[in-house]
Amino acid sequence: MASSASASKSDQHQIAKFKIALCQISVSLDKNTNIDRARKMIKDAAKMGAKLIVLPEMWNCPYANENFPIYAEDFDIRELSPSFMMLSDVARSEGVTVVGGSIPERCGERLYNTCCVFGTDGNLIAKHRKIHLFDLTGDVCFKESESFTAGNRPTIVDTDVGRIGIGICHDLRFPELAMLYRERGADLICYPGAFNMSTGKLLWELVQRARAVDNQLFVATCSPARDSSGSYMIWGHSTLVGPFGEVIATSEHQETTIIAEIDYSMCQLRRENLPLEKQKRGDIYQFVDCTNELNSQQ
Numbered sequence: 071m072a073s074s075a076s077a078s079k080s081d082q083h084q085i086a087k088f089k090i091a092l093c094q095i096s097v098s099l100d101k102n103t104n105i106d107r108a109r110k111m112i113k114d115a116a117k118m119g120a121k122l123i124v125l126p127e128m129w130n131c132p133y134a135n136e137n138f139p140i141y142a143e144d145f146d147i148r149e150l151s152p153s154f155m156m157l158s159d160v161a162r163s164e165g166v167t168v169v170g171g172s173i174p175e176r177c178g179e180r181l182y183n184t185c186c187v188f189g190t191d192g193n194l195i196a197k198h199r200k201i202h203l204f205d206l207t208g209d210v211c212f213k214e215s216e217s218f219t220a221g222n223r224p225t226i227v228d229t230d231v232g233r234i235g236i237g238i239c240h241d242l243r244f245p246e247l248a249m250l251y252r253e254r255g256a257d258l259i260c261y262p263g264a265f266n267m268s269t270g271k272l273l274w275e276l277v278q279r280a281r282a283v284d285n286q287l288f289v290a291t292c293s294p295a296r297d298s299s300g301s302y303m304i305w306g307h308s309t310l311v312g313p314f315g316e317v318i319a320t321s322e323h324q325e326t327t328i329i330a331e332i333d334y335s336m337c338q339l340r341r342e343n344l345p346l347e348k349q350k351r352g353d354i355y356q357f358v359d360c361t362n363e364l365n366s367q368q
C-alpha cells in the first residue's frame with residue numbers, strides 16, 4: 071500500500087476523461103444492510119460506466135459517538151472486517167477504483183475515522199485517517215475527539231484514474247491540506263463527508279468551491295443521505311466541483327448516485343489561462359512570525 075504518489079504528471083494525464091460516481095447512501099442501524107446497499111450502489115455505478123466510485127463518511131453506521139466502537143473494524147483481522155472486505159471484493163469484481171468513504175477503524179485501543187482506497191485489482195492502495203477531528207459547539211454539538219484519535223498524515227494516491235488527494239469531511243475546512251495535495255500533483259481531491267444541517271446550508275458548497283478554485287483542481291464530496299430520525303441530521307448534497315469553482319453536478323438530500331464526468335484537461339486550461347502558481351508571491355506571505363517587523367513599522 072502506498073500513501074504517497076510517485077507517477078509522473080505525464081502518466082497521469084494519459085487518463086484525460088472518466089466518469090466518477092458519488093454514492094449518497096441511506097445509512098441504517100443495520101450494518102449488513104448498509105454493506106449490501108453500498109455493494110449494490112457500487113455495482114450499479116460501475117454498470118453506468120463509472121471508473122471511480124466514492125462513498126460517504128460513515129456509511130456503515132449512523133454518525134454518532136455511541137455507534138463508532140460498535141461498528142468499528144480491525145482491518146488486520148479480515149474475517150471481522152465485512153465492510154472493508156466488501157469494498158475490496160467489489161473493486162476487483164467490477165474493475166473500478168473505490169474511495170471507500172469512511173468507517174470506524176479499530177487499531178489496538180484506538181479508533182480512527184478512516185477512508186480506505188482500493189485499486190481495480192481489489193488491493194488496498196491508501197488509507198487516510200481523518201486528520202482534523204470535528205469538535206463543534208453551538209446549535210449543533212458534536213465531539214469526534216471523544217471517540218477518535220486524529221490521523222497524522224496527508225494521503226495522496228496514484229490510481230488508474232490519476233493522482234488523488236484524500237480528506238474526510240472537516241479536513242475540507244483546512245486550505246493548507248488541499249494546497250499540499252495540489253503541490254504534490256493531485257488534480258482531484260475526494261472528501262467523503264457528513265456536514266450537518268447547521269454547517270451544511272452555509273458552508274458545504276462554499277468550502278468545496280473554495281478548495282477547487284484556489285487550487286484549480288476538481289473536488290468531489292460524498293455525503294450519506296439525510297435520516298430525519300437520526301440524532302445528527304445530515305445535510306446531504308454530494309457534489310462535484312470543477313477547477314473554476316463551478317458546480318458540475320450535485321444532489322438533494324435523498325439516497326441517490328451522481329454520475330458525472332471529470333476531464334483533467336480542464337485543470338490545465340484553467341492553469342494556463344490564469345497561472346496562479348506563477349503569480350503567487352510566496353516571498354511575501356510566508357507563515358513566519360513577523361510581529362517584531364510589524365511593530366517596528368508602526
Ligand SMILES: NC(=O)CC(=O)C(=O)O
Nearest residue numbers: 204239240264265266269
Ligand atoms: N463530520 C464532520 O466532520 C462534520 C462537519 O465538518 C460539519 O461541518 O458538519
